[in-house]
Amino acid sequence: MIRIQNLHKSLHGGGHKVRIINDLDLHIPAGQFIAITGPSGSGKSTLLGLMAGLDSPTNGDVFLDGKDLTQLDENQLARLRGQKVGIIFQSFYLIPTLTAHENVSIPSELSSGNHSEEKAKEALKSVDLSHRLNHYPRQLSGGEQQRLAVARAFVNNPKLILADEPTGNLDSANSEIIIELLEKLHHQHGVTLVLVTHELDIASRAERIIGLEDGRIVSDTAS
Template sequence: MIRVQNLCKTVTSGAQELAILRGINLEIKAGESAAIIGVSGAGKSTLLGLLAGLDNASSGAIFLHGQNISVMTEDQRASLRAKHVGFVFQSFQLLPGLTALENVMLPLELSGRTGAAAKAKTFLDKVGLAERGHHYPRQLSGGEQQRVALARAFAVEPDILFADEPTGNLDEQTGQRIIELLFELNSESDTTLVLVTHELPLARRCERQFVMHDGVLSETSHDEDAAPAGHSEQGAL
């Protein structure tokens, strides 16, 4: 489902070239759940964006759903995302001028799906917001906005769902509700799940765990402490 070969990402800062990702190799099978953890600035979100085809790598290859997205144009990657990929952002990324229902409907309509309104209502109901469909993002709490974002991501029935710090802007109780919804919807849809998180309890809900350190990715096990040295399980990674 996801295969990465010797992936590198460098950026230029003044006269210096900074290596963000260094020779990443990764394979995640269909239906698996995987978490990527690490300190801030380690390259986690950069990797997630590359896997989703939202950015270009400096070198290496990414195969998504059997296709090499590294050689695709932006339009080709966008078409692939519309058919196979869902993305949940930490900052929700809801369109303020659209209602909750319209936000969930939008990707369905853009991909030419039929029955967009009915499907959007179904997924809003799944996240407990059936009665809030006509409210705008500004009228919703942070937790409600993230639930709309989850409904939007799952409504397109993606083969792969990427989530970048999905509970990062939420309080603990609301964040726990979002986590339960994320795995509940993931289980129902048999979707491949790849998430970036600072929270070890969330990471340990996934079948596989990877640690990003200084642009290098390594896999750890549930029996190991995935927290980098100097960080406790309760602390931010």
């Protein structure tokens, strides 16, 4: 599903070059549930952004389902993401002026337009937000906002879900709802799941755990 080769990402910060991803190779087979762990600043979110084609590497290649992301333009990348990728960001990026129902309708409206209202309602039901369809993000609790972000990520039946600390701001009950939902998508629909998390008990539910430090993979274990 994802093949990363000789990946480098550097940025200029404070007048000098900062290496954020440092010669990283990684293959994630289709259908795998993989967790990425590592200290704050180790490059986890950057790596996820590169996998989604939201960010471009300084060097190296990222193949998503056989397509070399570095060879695609913005429109092609957006289309590919719309068809195949669901992303749950570390900060949710919900659209504040749209209701819960509208936020979740957007991805399917953009990609197919068919039954997007119904699909959005179903997705919201599965994250237990049926009673909040017409609420705006600011009227939702942190846990509800995160559940909304998860519903938006899977409403289009993506083959790949990239989740950046999806339980980071949640209490244990809400964390469990989110993780069970992601596990269900993985088990029942064969979704490839890449989950960034600080929490070891959550990481240990994945089939494979990668440890990142200073933009390099320092461990890669089956769990």
